[in-house]
Amino acid sequence: MGKINVKLISGRTLDQGSTLENKMSKEFVDAAAICEVNQKNLGTLGVSEGDNVEVKTDFGEAVVCVRVNNGNPDSIAFVPMGPWANAVTGSDSGGVGMPIYKGIDSEVSSTDKSVLGVKELMGAI
Amino acid sequence: MSAENRIITDVVCPFCGSLCDDLEVETDGTKIVKVKKACKLGKSKIMGHERIESPLIREDGKLREATYEEAIERASQILSNSKRPLSYGWASTVCEAIEKGVHLLEEIGGVMDSTASVCHGPTVLAVQGVGAPGCTLGEVKNRADLVIFWGSNPVHAHPRHQARYSYNAKGFFSGGKEDRTLMVFDVRKTKTADKADEYVQIEPGSDYKIFSAMRTILSGNEDVVPSEVGGISKEKLIEIVDRMKKAKFGVIFGGLGLTQSRCRYKNLENVISLVDEINEHAKFTLIPMRGHYNIAGFGQVCAWETGYPFAVDFSRGYVWYNPGETTAVDVLNRKECDSFLVVAADPASNFPKGSVEHMKDIPVIQVDPYHNPTTEFADVVIPAAVAGVEAEGTAYRMDGIPLRVRKLVDVKYPSDEEIFDKMLTKVKELKGA
Amino acid sequence: MDLLIKNGIVYDPINKINGEKMDIFTSNGKIVSNAKDPKVIDADGKLVLPGGVEGHSHIAGGKVNAGRIMRPEDGRKGIEPKGKLTRACSGYSVPNVYATGYRYARMGYTFVMEAAMPPMAARHTHEELIEIPIVDKGAIPLLDNHWMTMECVKSGDMDKLTAYVAWILKATKGYGIKIVNPGGVEAWAWGKNVSGLHDRVPKFDVSPAEIVKALSIANERLNLPHSIHIHCNNIGHPGNSETTLETYGLLSGVENSDRQVMHATHTQFHSYGGSNWGDFCSKADEVAKYVNAHDNLTIDLGVVMFCDTTTMTGDGPHEFNLYKLTRRKWSNHDVELETGSGVVPFVYGAKIPPHAIMWAVGIELPLLIDDPWKMMITTDHPNGCPFTFYPQIFALLMSKKKREAMISEVHPVVNSNTILPSIDRELGWNDIAIMTRAAPARILGIDKHGKGHLGSGADADISIYDISPEEVDPSRDYAKIEDAFSYTAYTIKSGQIVAKDNEIVAVPSGKTFFVDPEIDKSLMDAMLPDLELKFKEYYSINLANYPVQDAYVPNPYKISTKGA
Incomplete structure (x- = not known):
């Protein structure tokens, strides 16, 4: 069971953006319940593309599907904006209304758990 | 292309802050069949997909169908009975609807915030x-x-x-x-x-x-x-x-x-x-790089109507602006609001989990064309026409250039502007009574 | 409801009524000679004027809103809670739309001209104008730094320029031709400026002088109700009176029997001598001398009063200079192919020598120019100060004692570098009525459309002030002048009482005035290919999405003109 410690970044992707008005669809889960790491980190995690990983922060955890993106340096994992990213994002707004959505200290590890759907995820709140 | 089909040119795209205005949209008279020149984001938005068909009201934990009159009435009651209503969203709709929204929040003495607070x-x-x-x-x-x-x-x-x-x-x-x-x-x-x-x-x-x-x-x-x-x-x-x-x-x-x-x-x-x-x-x-197509427009409307571009609190009668206090995430974090009006946005998906929690405990009113995670918390759901596709109005590009987005097809759904016009009238009635 | 305003002391300069006790009737929104069963307003012992006409103010559009967005600290200075009829208000120098409408109306103003509309963002200006309650309004599009304009000037094609101006007026629902630092704003797109009327604009190879003369020709060919409206080059610079006078001279000998051919705006900011801030001085006397000797020119004042205000103009390079002076916040917004703008907060301090001189210049000008019909009192709101300073300004013009009191409070440089202390002239009630009502209406060309006077058929826009010209000596009782002009006893807009004793009692929507010039179709057809090419190649929006739709003027007042 491999794990990496990274800064988590969330943000827009084409796939996430083109399904954001259709969030109850499978396409949205496929687009947003993912975590991108580089090939090296994939090796460290001991998983293959398409496997699930668990992202843990001080604020929560979420299971997502891992993908390779070699644009990410070793220190970074990327999760598209959406409820999975927000399950591990802190709500403190720093006194200016804005949570830190980018640069969250996280641990990513391989897992046997499955990805929660939107309804299950909301039900868990 | 069949004889009845119509090509609409110079269409303004209602997705991102680039507000591209050179799209070509083909309709068959009732629905959109093709979108040209748009990117993947714009095309998906304009083509649309399965809708919330009818207004919904939650009863015994389940959403049931309702009429627009009933849903607007229920929403207006919730808002006028609230001590500290919060509204959030407003980036994916047109300025004419936002104007009504700001007026509504002023009328009920609530807090008005846009998606800008977690964006730019x-x-x-x-x-x-x-x-x-x-x-x-x-x-x-x-x-x-x-x-x-x-x-x-x-x-x-x-x-x-x-x-x-x-x-x-x-x-x-x-x-x-x-x-x-x-x-x-x-x-x-x-x-x-x-x-x-x-x-x-x-x-x-x-x-x-x-x-x-x-x-x-x-x-x-x-x-x-x-x-x-x-x-x-x-x-x-x-x-x-x-x-x-x-x-x-x-x-x-x-x-x-x-x-x-x-x-x-x-x-x-x-x-x-x-x-x-x-x-x-x-x-x-x-x-x-503004994200939603009219988030810049919200800032403009809110500024000319209230003097401030987002996060305005009308509870004092005059406008109080204090981001960090009057921003949506903070009002939710403090579990302060006792109702939540969400318009053309999806905070359940886009706010941190800790901020979303309070949505379980208060009445949530959602005005949106589509079912999304916020619907899971909603007590009243009012489906609206998609602004920029099914309703016209003004939107501001990321650089402040205002364009008029089009109504490309006729639909049965009312526009956000019409919904909030009715809600404002209803709330004034209830407050007056 | 019909109204009878009974026994007021009426000043109606267009109709040559100079302080007569008389009755005014209104019916269906107009002034009439008699009315049946009118509601009677007892104006005995009160001053009755036509509704105020604000001829040059920045109340709506991108730069005003940029000021609001940039300055929450200004917003907090003017808060008023919502009322039964009224919306919540905020702002001091950049009030929100509601505060703008209510404050003008409470002071007795019923028409306001937004003096700088960037054409590409005209829709924004109109969106705000719609939301400003009560007053009628219009907006003048900026036209001088356009690539189309400069190319026509370069090629000498006045037909094409005339057609282009007509097209822009139609497309923006604009009122006239605004010129702001001609050539300098295009240069600013490269971080540069022009230093006078004969510099060449980078790439376009035309001079400011050529631009001004050409736009004046287009203006007259289109028979527009207003003349060109010009903010001269070198605003705010020591020694700029030379450029100013040279600009006025560009149209020497050009006449129009109905009105001026050039309106030079916020002249205070353009009437300076000296070569630096050390020897900075007033040249109001020289500018006034020119104005006195020529009948084809009108001005407005742009009076500075001491306060924390927000400067905003289409003159991008000037605002950058102000930013370098203040090192406070700076907003800039260049608009492709057309214009620019900037916004900088600014404090005018009474003890700061250049500011004291600027204040003096704004008061000297109207006292040195003999004919009040050549002037509109403006503060270039909010550049000189917010429009809410008008009562103080009227008092300064009507009372030498008031001026002496104020001079004693400001930096003594006004004694050496201006001649204000030596001026004895005191303006009268009729002068103020001319400079705030009759002259602005005539200069803008709306006197023929029912504004600025109380003659039969005019719009029933009336302000009634609780002060008796028969009893009050403005020279001595200047405090009473200030008080009385701060708010009306009644403001009547289109025959409806909208404000009473400083309270808003009705909130009708005003009309938007715009000009629709008709020109020969062949001229328009010959111009369009050039314009289409600009949109195809250089604009970032399509031509079809440019013109302002009718939805943005829900209460239109269209003035059609026929080109010569």
């Missing part, structure tokens, strides 16, 4: 500190020889931006990308960075100190700059500053990499100050 709200706060050296996108297209994307990734978030306005666009003084230098600053090598003449990778959360180092170099005090700042060598920083000073017309497109990371609005204050100072040497501007 920190940019607005920085503008309030140091100003906004900007220009329209056509200025970039015609003149810019140095284009910088900093913490923004238009290939994914604003797909046609580079072709229409920035790097690849041809203009009067510029033949296109041969005449421009594209620099990308980011913490990871994005698809936008792949195209850059120069990609500068920075350490997460180090934007503020990098801008400080650049300003220090610009002011002639490079001797105090350490050999490396935020992952960039001092030599490289000196070279970058020199390049910026030599620009004929430079632009920085700032993204959420600046607003949503460590130092938040301070990053923007620092980069805006940098741009101000470069203007003593070279023409330079900064344009925030």
Whole structure:
């Protein structure tokens, strides 16, 4: 069971953006319940593309599907904006209304758990 | 194309802040059958998909169908009976609806916030500190020889931006990308960075100190700059500053990499100050890459109606503006609001889990064309026409240029403007009674 | 409801009524000679004037909103809670739309001209104008730094320029031709400026002088109700009176029997001598001398009063200079192919020598220019100060004692570098009525459309002030002048009482005035290919999405003109 410690970044992707008005669809889960790491980190995690990983922060955890993106340096994992990213994002707004959505200290590890759907995820709140 | 089909040209795209206005949409008289020239984001939005068909009201834990009159009445009752109503969203609808919304919140003494507070709200706060050296996108297209994307990734978030306005666009003084230098600053090598003449990778959360180092170099005090700042060598920083000073017309497109990371609005204050100072040497501007197509419009409407661009609290009768207190995330975090009106947005999906929790405990009213995670918390759901596709009105591009988005097809759903016009009337009745 | 305003002391300069006790009737929104069963307003012992006409003010659009967005600290200075009829208000120098409408109406103003509309963002200006309650309004599009304009000037094609101006007026629902630092704003797109009327604009190779003369020709050929409206080059610079006078001279000998051919705006900011801030001085006397000797020119004042205000103009390079002076916040917004703008907060301090001189210049000008019909009192709101300073300004013009009191409070440089202390002239009630009602209406060309007077058929826009010209000596009782002009006893807009004793009692929507010039179709057809090419190649929006739709002028007042 491999794990990496990274800064988590969330943000827009084409796939996430083109399904954001259709969030109850499978396409949205496929687009947003993912975590991108580089090939090296994939090796460290001991998983293959398409496997699930668990992202843990001080604020929560979420299971997502891992993908390779070699644009990410070793220190970074990327999760598209959406409820999975927000399950591990802190709500403190720093006194200016804005949570830190980018640069969250996280641990990513391989897992046997499955990805929660939107309804299950909301039900868990 | 059949005989009844109609092609509508010069369509304004209601997805992102680029507000491309050259789309061609084919309809068969009742629905849209084809969208040309749009990117994947715009096309998916305009083509649409399965809708919430009818207004819904939650009873015994389940949403049941209702009429518009009933749903608006119920929503109005909830809002007029609330001591501290909160409203949030408003970025994916037109200014005419936003005007009614601001009026509604004033009437009920609530808190009104937009998606800007978790998007470019920190940019607005920085503008309030140091100003906004900007220009329209056509200025970039015609003149810019140095284009910088900093913490923004238009290939994914604003797909046609580079072709229409920035790097690849041809203009009067510029033949296109041969005449421009594209620099990308980011913490990871994005698809936008792949195209850059120069990609500068920075350490997460180090934007503020990098801008400080650049300003220090610009002011002639490079001797105090350490050999490396935020992952960039001092030599490289000196070279970058020199390049910026030599620009004929430079632009920085700032993204959420600046607003949503460590130092938040301070990053923007620092980069805006940098741009101000470069203007003593070279023409330079900064344009925030606004996400939703009319988030800029919300800021404009809210400012002319209330004096402030977002996060306004009407509970005192006059307008109280205090981001950090009156922003939606904070009002939810403090579990302060006793009802929540969500319009054309999805906080259940886009707010941190800890902020969403309070939505379980209060009545939530959702006005939106589509079922989304917020619907899971909603007690009243009012489906609206998709503004910019099924309803017309004004939207502001990321550079403040207002365009009129079209109604392309007739639908059975009322527009946001009509819904809030009715709700405002109803609330006034209830308050008067 | 019909009204009878009974026994007021009426000043109606257009109809040559100079302080007569008389009755005024209104019916269906107009002034009439008699009415049946009118509601009677007892105006005995009160001053009755036509509704105020604000001829040059910045109340709506991108730069005003940029000021609001940039300055929450200004917003907090003017808060008023919502009322039964009224919306919540905020702002001091950049009030929100509601505060703008209510404050003008409470002071007795019923028409306001937004003096700088960037054509490409005209839709924004109109969106705000719609929301400003009560007053009628219009907006003048900026036209001088356009690529189309400069190309026509370069090629000398006045037909094409005339057609282009007509097209822009139609497309923006604009009122006239605004010129702001001609050539300088295009130069600013490269971070540069022009330094006078004969510099060449980079790339376009035309001079400011050529631009001004050409636009004046287009203006007259289109028979527009207003003349060109010009903010001269070198605003705010020591020694700029030379450029100003030279600009006025560009149209020497050009006449129009109905009105001026040039309106020079916020002249205070353009009437300076000296070569630096050290020897900075007033040249109001020289500017006034020119104005006195020529009948084809009108001005407005742009009075500075001491306060924390927000400067905003289409003159981008000037705002950058102000930023360098203040090092406070700076907003800039260049608009492709057309214009620019900037916004900078600014404090005018009584003890700061240049500011004291600027204040003096704004008061000297109207006292040195003999004919009040050549002037509109303006503060270039909010550039000189917010429009709410008008009562103080009227008092300064009507009372030498008031001026002496104020001079004693400001930096003594006004004694050496201006001639204000030596001026004895005191303006009268009729002068104020001319400079705030009759002259602005005539200069803008709306006197023929029912504004600025109380003749039969005019719009029933009336302000009634609780002060008796028969009893009050403005020279001595200047405090009473200030008080009385701060708010009306009644403001009547289109025959409806909208404000009473400083309270808003009705909130009708005003009309938007715009000009629709008719020109020969062949001229328009010959111009369009050039314009289409601009949109195809250089604008970032499509031509089809440019013109402002009728939805943005829900209460239109269209003035059609026929080109010569």
